[in-house]
Amino acid sequence: MAAGEAEEQGLLFTDDVSPLPSDAGYRGPTACNAAGITYRQLDYWARTGLIEPSVRGASGSGTQRLYSFRDILILKVIKRLLDAGISLQQIRTAVTHLRERGTDDLTRVTLMSDGASVYECTSNDEVIDLLQGGQGVFGIAIGGVWREIEGTLSELPSERADDAAATSSASDELAARRARKIG
Secondary structure, three states, X not given: XXXXXXXXXXXXXXXXXXXXXXXEEEEHHHHHHHHOOOXXXXXXXXXXXXXXXXXXXXXXXXXOOEEOHXXXXXXXXXXXXXXXXXXXXXXXXXXXXXXXXXXXXXXXXXXXXXXXXXXXXXXXXXXXXXXXXXXOOEXXXXXXXXXXXXXXXXXXXXXXOOHHHHHHHHHHXXXXXXXXXXX
């Protein structure tokens, strides 16, 4: 299950932020609202594997994907990189790097870009070195994005992954009734 896989990765954020239940998720429209993207972008990125929902993926017609807080954080970072003119190919590379990095604290990472490539900086010295080299053009402090998303999501609805079982059994009952009526 996706939620179990997410837990195996460990905590990504250990700053002064409140822990969120691992089975709490946000539906696509809520994730779009919080990240500032369109549903079409969200759907495309999920289908192409850029960012897949870690609480609950789509499994057939009518099921709702559920995105975790971390997923929405990455969506917002992707949106900011796109707005800065970074290609989707470079963004895929950066997202893959952040996943493989396995960091316990993304809130201390600043992503810098020269408009073509994306660089990870974890200290002020690295940011200064990048700027002195004439490469850095802009930066995204992930900790700031974290707090922004946290504020936005506190006002939006969430649901638990196990809520799907109740919805699923209701639709199964409806499907059974339809089958009996047709047959």
